[in-house]
Amino acid sequence: MFPQYAWKNMTEPRHTATHWGTYKVACENGRLTSVTPFADDPDPSDLGGNMLDAIHHETRIRRPAVRESFLKDPTRSDPRARGAEPFVEIPWDEALDLAAAELKRVRGSYGNEAIFGGSYGWASAGRFHHAQSQVHRFLNGFGGYTASTDTYSYAAVSALMPHIVGPFSKLVLDEATSWDAVADHADLIVMFGGMSLKNADINAGGVGRHTLKEWLGKIRASGTDFINISPIRTDAPDVCEADWIAPHPNSDTALMLALAYVLHTEGLADRAFLERYTTGYDRFLPYLLGQVDGVPKTPDWAASLCGIPAQTITDLARRMAQGRTMITVAWALQRADHGEQPCWMAIVLAAMLGQIGLPGGGFGVGYGCANGVGNPTHAIRFPAFPQGKNPIPDPIPVARISDALLSPGQPYRFNGQDRTYPDLRLVYWTGGNPFHHQMDLGKLVRGFQQPETIIVNEVWWTATARHADIVFPATSSFERRDISMVRWDPLITHMDAAIPPQGDARDDYAIFAGLAERLGFADTFTEGRSADEWVSHIWENAQQAGETAGIALPDLADLARDGTHARPISETPCVLLADFRADPKTHPLSTPSGKIEIFSDVIAGWGDPDCPGHPVWLGSYEWRGSKAAEIYPLHLISNQPKTRLHSQMDCGATSVASKIKGREPATLNTADAAARGIKAGDVIKLFNARGSCLAGAELSDDIKLGVIQLSTGAWYDPETPGDPQAMCVHGNPNVLTRDAGTSTLGQGPTAHSTLVEVARFDEPLPPITVFSPPEFVPTEPK
Numbered sequence: 001m002f003p004q005y006a007w008k009n010m011t012e013p014r015h016t017a018t019h020w021g022t023y024k025v026a027c028e029n030g031r032l033t034s035v036t037p038f039a040d041d042p043d044p045s046d047l048g049g050n051m052l053d054a055i056h057h058e059t060r061i062r063r064p065a066v067r068e069s070f071l072k073d074p075t076r077s078d079p080r081a082r083g084a085e086p087f088v089e090i091p092w093d094e095a096l097d098l099a100a101a102e103l104k105r106v107r108g109s110y111g112n113e114a115i116f117g118g119s120y121g122w123a124s125a126g127r128f129h130h131a132q133s134q135v136h137r138f139l140n141g142f143g144g145y146t147a148s149t150d151t152y153s154y155a156a157v158s159a160l161m162p163h164i165v166g167p168f169s170k171l172v173l174d175e176a177t178s179w180d181a182v183a184d185h186a187d188l189i190v191m192f193g194g195m196s197l198k199n200a201d202i203n204a205g206g207v208g209r210h211t212l213k214e215w216l217g218k219i220r221a222s223g224t225d226f227i228n229i230s231p232i233r234t235d236a237p238d239v240c241e242a243d244w245i246a247p248h249p250n251s252d253t254a255l256m257l258a259l260a261y262v263l264h265t266e267g268l269a270d271r272a273f274l275e276r277y278t279t280g281y282d283r284f285l286p287y288l289l290g291q292v293d294g295v296p297k298t299p300d301w302a303a304s305l306c307g308i309p310a311q312t313i314t315d316l317a318r319r320m321a322q323g324r325t326m327i328t329v330a331w332a333l334q335r336a337d338h339g340e341q342p343c344w345m346a347i348v349l350a351a352m353l354g355q356i357g358l359p360g361g362g363f364g365v366g367y368g369c370a371n372g373v374g375n376p377t378h379a380i381r382f383p384a385f386p387q388g389k390n391p392i393p394d395p396i397p398v399a400r401i402s403d404a405l406l407s408p409g410q411p412y413r414f415n416g417q418d419r420t421y422p423d424l425r426l427v428y429w430t431g432g433n434p435f436h437h438q439m440d441l442g443k444l445v446r447g448f449q450q451p452e453t454i455i456v457n458e459v460w461w462t463a464t465a466r467h468a469d470i471v472f473p474a475t476s477s478f479e480r481r482d483i484s485m486v487r488w489d490p491l492i493t494h495m496d497a498a499i500p501p502q503g504d505a506r507d508d509y510a511i512f513a514g515l516a517e518r519l520g521f522a523d524t525f526t527e528g529r530s531a532d533e534w535v536s537h538i539w540e541n542a543q544q545a546g547e548t549a550g551i552a553l554p555d556l557a558d559l560a561r562d563g564t565h566a567r568p569i570s571e572t573p574c575v576l577l578a579d580f581r582a583d584p585k586t587h588p589l590s591t592p593s594g595k596i597e598i599f600s601d602v603i604a605g606w607g608d609p610d611c612p613g614h615p616v617w618l619g620s621y622e623w624r625g626s627k628a629a630e631i632y633p634l635h636l637i638s639n640q641p642k643t644r645l646h647s648q649m650d651c652g653a654t655s656v657a658s659k660i661k662g663r664e665p666a667t668l669n670t671a672d673a674a675a676r677g678i679k680a681g682d683v684i685k686l687f688n689a690r691g692s693c694l695a696g697a698e699l700s701d702d703i704k705l706g707v708i709q710l711s712t713g714a715w716y717d718p719e720t721p722g723d724p725q726a727m728c729v730h731g732n733p734n735v736l737t738r739d740a741g742t743s744t745l746g747q748g749p750t751a752h753s754t755l756v757e758v759a760r761f762d763e764p765l766p767p768i769t770v771f772s773p774p775e776f777v778p779t780e781p782k
């Protein structure tokens, strides 16, 4: 049995799903000819424009490839040549034999713990060909692996929330107050980090209708006012007609403390709510009022830290107490040093306003960060490709990958525990791009020089594939059959294979089945099912999950015929923590006290100074108020790109069209640019002590003075490959960002705490090489 999907040429256009939308795809002679957004989508994403070019791009990986010296002798090859050495393309059987032998060798010498398979990344939509599930199931079948835990998206707040209010995904994703409840009841929405429309292009696993603009329009039309608290004005969509308050990045906790100070001292805090539903307000107050440190957290105190006039802060606090106010926090705020603090403080503020559990009031963490948050949907827990059990304990915090690679055996703290980094000898990455997502890429280059073996399944020659020893070409989601179904979106899509596998690419499933066969556990891995049979099996389980939730789902044949199926949307508005508010005794929170913890004895008991027992102002390691600002005065916001998903399809038309002289665009305040002699369209160099990259300058007055924005995701293109100090000639901001955890509690990524300086780049422009395949050497005749 060959478990790869057998492609059948069909002339009819068919449906497919991506993280950025649902599409109808036409093709001719095995090539995509058009990709048309789903007819019911009122606001399709621009990201759709990347697919036609990217899917057939010359950087598709076409054949298995091995780093030249590694192929000669894996045990003698110099790991420091990774990223610089050419590859040799070899037949599938040989490549699978080599990878299986390496897996066996490393397990035999060092045990399963030495295999890192955390393999974080988004990969493509679809429940069965979900890359993480595939690699994790494979490695579990092999006896386990060192995993990673949490996400780059919201590691800090998801570690914090269970201690202070309850589980993150339940409270923030599944049970967020739905937009209809906001529209009917909110007077004011105070958005920390805005609600960027471009971010709601995305929903992990699939989107049917892009609804954020529609909902915000309805909410505004119902008379709700918006305040955008963000260094970038356009983080609030125009339909909000928001007032803009632009604090220095990373200063939100100070601003929130001052708002709390006004609420408390002017008698605007809801004492009855605080008494009944929270614990620890009395232990937080001495800090707020300055009794413990001699610093009352007044608007005047905050004004100098945030760059916002004290009167604006006082007025805002009074306004928030006047009516029904919803406080929202974008995930970006917690991807910063001490990123736990603004999230905790936002919940404290909402508790002081006393509207948690009321429609249109309270708090939300992540509205606008993905299309699904706030959608009135029945949250069905859909089945996935089962991953099996991993006997290896202690996953590393996801963003600590470089530290794990560079510091085996070293101690670290995480969420109140003392841990030790494992000794990693083999890395297997599938469906993620650490050379996109990891902070401080120079450090990651050094980290990737440590293991004995690196294996990557990829669709494109990303920098991660280029830094591997063995590279397997994976199919894209256009080349296989799957189903997209997600909890937070009503649309289910049958994804047909539109084109045949490009080159010799195979599905991740087929790659792992081939390895499992060589390693003696093919039956455990495949359970005797072909890819098609798995899709049917998963759909049967989905139908059962639907039945449990009282929702009938069609038969697979009908779904395949229609392409899509829209589940009913919920008629009952969802109000976060309404049960708890109605009866806190019957519906206590899962926190130790059963209440919202303004002071947490658990956290305080750990004694970690970077996250004490109640929210505090700690500043951040790098921001305007830190020492480094004397040398690197601009705060870098490396936010999510509006032209792609992370690094995916950076070679596609929409993404390429946004580049300036081939470089990723960076936006500076007009005055900051003028002070440096920079004009729109100039190539500029961003630099700090960690690294440097080129970018193309765009100027704007909609960005706060002292802030520069360069989105993530330009494919890392080092001027001198393999060199940790290399300048990225293309504009990947992670050569500049700092790789350290948010705190010992969350250990989340801190990309948004980065300072840089910028100068015009007048030297001859180095070429972009990453949009061409790497160098291959011809195979030696046998």
Ligand SMILES: Nc1nc2c(c(=O)[nH]1)N[C@H]1C(S)=C(S)[C@@H](COP(=O)(O)OP(=O)(O)OC[C@H]3O[C@@H](n4cnc5c(=O)[nH]c(N)nc54)[C@H](O)[C@@H]3O)O[C@H]1N2
Binding pocket: 120, 121, 122, 123, 124, 129, 131, 152, 153, 154, 335, 430, 431, 432, 433, 434, 436, 437, 438, 439, 457, 458, 459, 460, 462, 474, 475, 476, 477, 508, 638, 639, 640, 645, 646, 647, 648, 649, 712, 733, 734, 737, 751, 752
């Ligand atoms: N500076 C900075 N850095 C950041 C962030 C930031 O705000 N600033 N944000 C962070 C966040 S929130 C996130 S979520 C991460 C995202 O980081 P990643 O999820 O790692 O980024 P992607 O570019 O989505 O990487 C997915 C990779 O999977 C590949 N792929 C797609 N489909 C398949 C498949 O079927 N099989 C296989 N084998 N591969 C496939 C794609 O080609 C792509 O290279 O980045 C983080 N990094």
Ligand SMILES: Nc1nc2c(c(=O)[nH]1)N[C@H]1C(S)=C(S)[C@@H](COP(=O)(O)OP(=O)(O)OC[C@H]3O[C@@H](n4cnc5c(=O)[nH]c(N)nc54)[C@H](O)[C@@H]3O)O[C@H]1N2
Binding pocket: 152, 153, 154, 192, 193, 194, 196, 198, 199, 200, 201, 202, 229, 230, 231, 232, 235, 247, 248, 249, 250, 251, 252, 330, 331, 332, 333, 336, 368, 369, 370, 637, 638, 639, 640, 641, 642, 643, 644, 645, 646, 752
């Ligand atoms: N088009 C597109 N959409 C995406 C993604 C993508 O790659 N492309 N990625 C998706 C993923 S994986 C995620 S996790 C979400 C992330 O969603 P977010 O974390 O919200 O996304 P960002 O774009 O990093 O940040 C949003 C805004 O927060 C503001 N901000 C940054 N730092 C601060 C601060 O200290 N204080 C304040 N007040 N504001 C600040 C910035 O101005 C920034 O534009 O987006 C998702 N949506």
Ligand SMILES: [Mo]
Binding pocket: 152, 153, 154
């Ligand atoms: Mo994310």
